[in-house]
Amino acid sequence: MKVVERTGAQGAEKFYLIAVVQGLFLTLGHVIKNLFNPKRMSVVFYPEQKKALPPATRGRHRLMKREDGTPRCTACMLCATACPAECIHIKAEESPDPNIEKRPEKFDIDMLRCVFCGFCVEACPLDAIRMDIPDVTIADYTRESLVYSKEFLMNHDNKDVVTGYNPPRPVQLTHGPHARP
Ligand code: SF4
Ligand code: SF4
Numbered sequence: 001m002k003v004v005e006r007t008g009a010q011g012a013e014k015f016y017l018i019a020v021v022q023g024l025f026l027t028l029g030h031v032i033k034n035l036f037n038p039k040r041m042s043v044v045f046y047p048e049q050k051k052a053l054p055p056a057t058r059g060r061h062r063l064m065k066r067e068d069g070t071p072r073c074t075a076c077m078l079c080a081t082a083c084p085a086e087c088i089h090i091k092a093e094e095s096p097d098p099n100i101e102k103r104p105e106k107f108d109i110d111m112l113r114c115v116f117c118g119f120c121v122e123a124c125p126l127d128a129i130r131m132d133i134p135d136v137t138i139a140d141y142t143r144e145s146l147v148y149s150k151e152f153l154m155n156h157d158n159k160d161v162v163t164g165y166n167p168p169r170p171v172q173l174t175h176g177p178h179a180r181p
Pocket of ligand 2: 077
């Protein structure tokens with residue numbers, strides 16, 4: 001076995017100041033190049049510019065609506081049960097529609113606890129909850145305002161267009177009161 005001794009820095013290399021100055025000049029060179037040719041910079045000027053999000057991004061939640069504007073949700077609690085962060089709180093009430101047993105009187109999602117796992121979307125048998133609003137700036141000044149209510153979650157135009165995270169569901173209801181277009 002041959003033992004190779006470590007030699008360490010030699011001569012001028014021992015003066016780390018030289019390497020520091022070389023590094024500073026390298027950085028300065030990049031700064032000057034980018035100043036005169038900003039197009040070559042791989043920088044997004046947020047918030048004026050926004051990057052296109054990948055199609056499967058898990059965005060902000062929304063509750064889907066039926067054609068008459070009522071929630072598609074039947075308060076089955078599957079999403080709340082699947083949620084690992086226990087941040088979905090649903091209070092059920094009787095539906096006036098005899099074909100539908102229940103509907104949510106209250107449907108809150110505590111966004112401060114949500115981990116954006118998407119389990120709620122996957123658990124829902126009715127495609128009543130989606131995470132496809134491309135909003136990555138979920139921030140506010142109070143904790144209360146980050147508990148999204150049913151009214152807030154339903155405040156969107158209900159174009160039934162898949163724009164984001166929408167996993168396949170085991171059951172696709174094509175007829176009956178829970179059918180979707
Ligand atoms: S994305 Fe995950 S953590 Fe957030 S509400 Fe849905 S199941 Fe809960
Ligand atoms: S799983 Fe779907 S239908 Fe059931 S409570 Fe959640 S959103 Fe409503």
